[in-house]
Amino acid sequence: MRGVRDDVLEAVSALRRGGLVGLPTETVYGLGADASNELAVRRIFAVKGRPSRHPLIVHVACADDARRLAAAWPDEAGVLARAFWPGPLTLVVTRASAVSDAVTGGQDTVGLRVPDHPLALELLSTFGGGVAAPSANRFGRVSPTTAQHVRDELGADVDVVLDGGPCRVGVESTIVDLSRGAPRVLRPGGVPREALEAALGAPVPVVTTATDVRAPGLLASHYAPRAGLSLVSAEALAGEAGRRLRDGATVAALVPAASPTPAGVVRFEVAGDDAAYARALYATLREVDARGLDVVLAVPPPATGVGLAVVDRLRRASAPRAPPDDEGHGAR
Ligand code: TXA
Numbered sequence: 001m002r003g004v005r006d007d008v009l010e011a012v013s014a015l016r017r018g019g020l021v022g023l024p025t026e027t028v029y030g031l032g033a034d035a036s037n038e039l040a041v042r043r044i045f046a047v048k049g050r051p052s053r054h055p056l057i058v059h060v061a062c063a064d065d066a067r068r069l070a071a072a073w074p075d076e077a078g079v080l081a082r083a084f085w086p087g088p089l090t091l092v093v094t095r096a097s098a099v100s101d102a103v104t105g106g107q108d109t110v111g112l113r114v115p116d117h118p119l120a121l122e123l124l125s126t127f128g129g130g131v132a133a134p135s136a137n138r139f140g141r142v143s144p145t146t147a148q149h150v151r152d153e154l155g156a157d158v159d160v161v162l163d164g165g166p167c168r169v170g171v172e173s174t175i176v177d178l179s180r181g182a183p184r185v186l187r188p189g190g191v192p193r194e195a196l197e198a199a200l201g202a203p204v205p206v207v208t209t210a211t212d213v214r215a216p217g218l219l220a221s222h223y224a225p226r227a228g229l230s231l232v233s234a235e236a237l238a239g240e241a242g243r244r245l246r247d248g249a250t251v252a253a254l255v256p257a258a259s260p261t262p263a264g265v266v267r268f269e270v271a272g273d274d275a276a277y278a279r280a281l282y283a284t285l286r287e288v289d290a291r292g293l294d295v296v297l298a299v300p301p302p303a304t305g306v307g308l309a310v311v312d313r314l315r316r317a318s319a320p321r322a323p324p325d326d327e328g329h330g331a332r
């Protein structure tokens with residue numbers, strides 16, 4: 001096709017063959033497959049090691065394509081799609097019958113998103129259909145924010161990795177459930193809750209426990225590096241670091257620019273605001289692991305704006321890590 005980049009065309013033909021594509025988005029890289037091809041979708045679960053009943057987000061090129069995959073399109077969906085798409089927002093709505101159980105994990109709802117990345121949009125509009133894509137990491141681990149992370153983590157299990165550069169947002173999309181009445185946030189992410197509330201003109205609660213939704217992003221231990229992670233206040237950092245160092249651990253600290261770090265600690269500084277923290281978060285946790293450090297002490301940003309998503313991911317990364325059961329609960 002004229003005007004479409006060669007690497008995008010290669011990715012489109014991989015999707016058409018039932019292959020898996022490393023998909024750059026503004027949030028994190030996705031592991032994409034043709035949402036209408038059940039075998040291809042099942043391969044995603046196999047490669048990720050993800051329990052098959054956990055639903056996937058379907059990525060589309062525009063809001064009209066999203067509507068076609070929904071059985072109902074509430075007023076709030078229209079408002080939020082106009083305000084934030086393309087962008088880091090996933091809308092959970094009742095699914096159209098054409099959306100397969102492989103994608104939704106057998107649920108009657110589907111998560112839909114128009115990502116804000118030029119290569120993703122070119123891929124989606126050239127492909128013409130929905131692309132089911134979870135984050136391109138093994139289940140429970142840190143999401144990839146560069147093409148190299150995807151290659152490092154998934155290797156030959158992914159057919160084509162489209163390189164769209166480092167992700168601009170750095171944490172996953174905000175998931176808003178519109179399928180059960182008043183909108184609620186299932187996962188804080190790139191669109192701040194405050195911005196949702198401003199667009200809707202109403203408070204939007206954040207769901208904190210996963211009772212009636214099967215969302216691995218809501219499991220306690222998730223998004224975890226190999227290093228043990230603890231949240232500490234700026235004031236407590238020196239004392240906690242000293243204790244860990246005396247125990248013989250190698251210690252990293254993830255801190256806002258203003259916070260000093262004690263001697264003997266490997267310092268990872270976030271220069272800037274909550275958005276800068278989000279952008280740096282996953283790459284830093286990968287770097288901590290690459291250097292083989294035992295412990296990372298994170299001084300969190302304020303839990304406002306995108307900072308709420310950062311605090312959420314840090315909490316999950318610091319949760320106790322139980323061995324996985326059949327459902328994958330507690331899996332790393
Ligand atoms: O930013 C993102 O959302 C990235 C990029 C690639 O788009 N994707 C992503 O996908 O984070 P994943 O699979 O790692 O996380 C999606 C979350 C999961 O917790 C899943 O359970 C939840 O969305 N989800 C998907 N469909 C859902 C549905 N119908 N109802 C409730 N939760 C749903």
Ligand code: MG
Nearest residue numbers: 134135143217
């Ligand atoms: Mg994920």
